[in-house]
Amino acid sequence: MWLMLIVLLPFLGSLCVAFLPSNSKNWEAWLAGLVAAASTVITLCYFPTIASNEVATLRYEWLPTYGLNFSLRMDGFAWLFSLLVSGIGILVVLYARYYLSEKDPIPRFFAFFLAFMGAMLGIVLSGNVIQMALFWELTSLVSFMLIGYWHHRADARRGARMSLIVTATGGLCLLVGLVLMGHVVGSYELSDILSSGDVLREHSWYLAILVLVALGALTKSAQFPFHFWLPRAMAAPTPVSAYLHSATMVKAGVFLLMRFWPVLAGTEAWSYIIGFAGLITLVMGAFVAIFQQDLKGLLAYSTISHLGLITLLLGMGTPLAAVAALFHVLNHATFKASLFMAAGIIDHESGTRDLRQLTGLRKLMPITATLAMVAAAAMAGVPLLNGFLSKEMFFAEAAGFGSGNTWLPTLAVIAGALSVVYSLRFITEVFFGPVPSGELPKTPKEPPRWMRFPIEMLVVLCIVVGTMPGVTVAPALNLAVHHMLGAYTPEYSVQIWHGFNLPLLMSVLAFGFGLVLYFLLQRRYGISRLDKVPLLHRLDGQREFERVLLAVTSFAVRVEEKLTSERLQPQLFWLLLVTLVVGGLTVWRSPIEAVRSPIGFEPMFAVLWIVGGVCAVAAAYQAKHHRLAALILMSATGIVVSLTFALFSAPDLALTQAAVEVVTTVLILLGLRWLPKRLTPDVTGVKATLRDYRRRIRDGLLAVAIGLGMAATTYMVLMSAGPTKLTDFFIQHALPEGGGTNVVNVILVDFRGFDTFGEITVLGVVALTIYALLRRFRPAPESIELPAQRLGDIKNVAPWQLARRGYLAIPAIYFRALMPVLVLLALYFLYRGHNLPGGGFVAGLTLTVALVLQYMVSGTLWIEAKLRIRPHQWLGSGILLALLTGVGAWLFGYPFLTSHTAVVNLPLLGELHLPSAFLFDIGVFALVVGASSLLLIALAHQSLRSHRRHFSGKPPTLRKRGAMRWS
């Protein structure tokens, strides 16, 4: 349970901080600090458990059949990492409290910061590898938000995007790799995977798994050739650089390699892929770091180089090298985080990070200078500091690697010398030299006491670990190594003095070369005047990245241009063509057998269908030239369809069809007002070409084919036997299990309740989308003019005044009186829908029709001054009610949307069946009312715009406060 809190607390804290007001700087820092401290303390409390070689686990089953569980697992290795993440988290919070200015959106910073901490702890403590990949991607995402924290800056946005693309793509590869790994092992649980190293290494998929996992790790840890995102990520605020991009997140990659070291390492492929990536990164990063003029750029490249060192150690594949790698992770986190913080202070106090401008700060900020110098010395690997110890171990491993090779030790010494050079450059150029006199944007001074405190802590750690490794870090390191390597745990000792041996000689050589090289570069070549990296400046990963990105984007745009169209006609054409082909193929491959015989000729039907069919064809014919006539004809077809349903004993459908028909007609009429007038060829002077005729014939043929196809399908369905079992099931179970005698309605709200729920959700989404589109819709200039019919109106009399007093006075009174009757009708259909034809859908439409009627006769403004219709509330409460009804079944231990019928005896009303599906139906009702009235009213409000233009008079009554915003 406590294990859960370590991961959960940061996320909860993140949520809390996000809702704090933006001016409560201290509150946010306190909360974030307390959360980080709580995670640290809980982690520390696990020490006795871990020390007794136990593994703390926690598991909640989620999809056990698929092997997906929420699972946390803390062994010594994870323990050390979570201590690192949460411990440095506390210090960075304290630092950030002073670093961020009042103008920055501080809650956002701490919210993302805590979210990152939670995600990072999630990676470290995950006991399920899929879950680990999830947290992995989460860190990429939060890192994106934090790099882009100052999103007004273009470099921040670009850097954030680059890091996200690189690390998230790597994360995807990792996910695939982990899925493969889980498939091979047969379980996604980390403990199962860790115990099946031999299975994995001998499996034929081993190489694929290795490459995919390596891609994930190398992108995250900024290893060559994916290193280029890290320097760009330096656009982030410095606390972020210190925490994410030096101490923790970039360590996730090497963490992963260490975690899977026992199962993946030890093969030739592992050494080549991981080892060479690390080696190239180590040397290249150190070389490029020397020539950076930006303080944070130098630190970024040195971070890349140090990560390369760790990767190289892991790639060597020997247990001792892995121990050195783990030790160096800790050491690097301490000295690099403190260096970043020092760089942030220098930037903060002097206003610049340019090494060419900074000079002589030793006099102005002596304490910070001392601290930074100690940290930089640790980075260079000076004895008695922690960096020395792990570097010594690295030299020992490099010297002992293989038999009789000289190139690896040589490269190791070169890399060591280069790290001495950039450390020296950092120290001498920033802190030594003449005291600046006015060249800097600001005059530097010591930072606030507590801003320096985190650096002091980390530097003390550097020294304590460097001088007394045996009593400080060794016990924890032993535990971690034991759990990381398991059976491979080697004999080793962490101590300062190993005697005069080869590694010591290499250290001395590295220092000597480093000093000489630095003075050469400084005196001879004028390192400060160089504006590009010698030799390697052509090798620009960032430029390549941009190029690839551009190529991909333009390719996507070209494909989109080729394959899509903004015009509706081609879209519709292809849609229908595909429907025709797919439908035709389906029927052709498995034709439905006609088993029924026609029921005989009925003259009434014949006449009815002639009327419907002729109207439908005529509507299609008129659609282009005479919209209103087409609409009327379509309406006629609709009502004939409704009557057909009634004749075929489907009164439910007949009811719904009739109501839908009316609402559709009004909806299209509302839209017709805003369609431009048809321009005849004699107005435009454009004649139809042969091509136009061809297209029209083509479209006409398709339309006829689709129509015939629909007719044929319907005919086949009517003549086929149909799945009688299903029909019988519904009819038999409707009353006993659904609690209703109306089978159609019981199917909708009970048996197929989940489908209905999906449908009403879609309806709500569509309504909201149309509302959103119409809010910003502005009619075309040619249709904003008053309709011709209104040109004879009395001048400057608004339509609402005209309507109320004049031509609509009597209908208005009549329709207002009709309103309660229609409401009653709607409620009646709703109430008895479960047992007899009716239901929420019809009822909702009826109520909408009643509302629209009032709008028509009285005008928008009059109605809205009297009656506030809130479609959004209707819509929202409808869907909530339906959802709660469904969820309610859970309370009684039934699946979602299980209906329960209560039979009650009430006075006056008698015995009543009250199924919970009735509540669901009320939800449907409310949603339909909300969605359809939202559409109609949103369209109706378009007219107000033209009124505002044509009438200067005030509307009759002011709209109340809290009114809906329609435009």
Add this chain to the structure above:
Amino acid sequence: MMTLFIGAQYFALACFALTMLFAMIRMLKGPTAQDRVLALDVLYLSVALTLLVLGIRFGHDVYFEVALLIVFVGFVSTIATAKFLMRGEVIE
């Protein structure tokens, strides 16, 4: 055997069918939009009446309710179209 009652039903249905046919012709021919609207209204009405006769014929009151709904809401499309023709806008 065809009683007077059944005969009357058939007669009524035939009349409604004819009405629908005529309404359809008016809708197709026009000539004015008002003619078409009126024809649509007639069509709605005859559908509702047909449903009532069918209800009598099959002895089921569900038909009556469908007719009720059509009568109550069906005229709204007529009103809307009429308003559109008169004012150029349905809701002002």
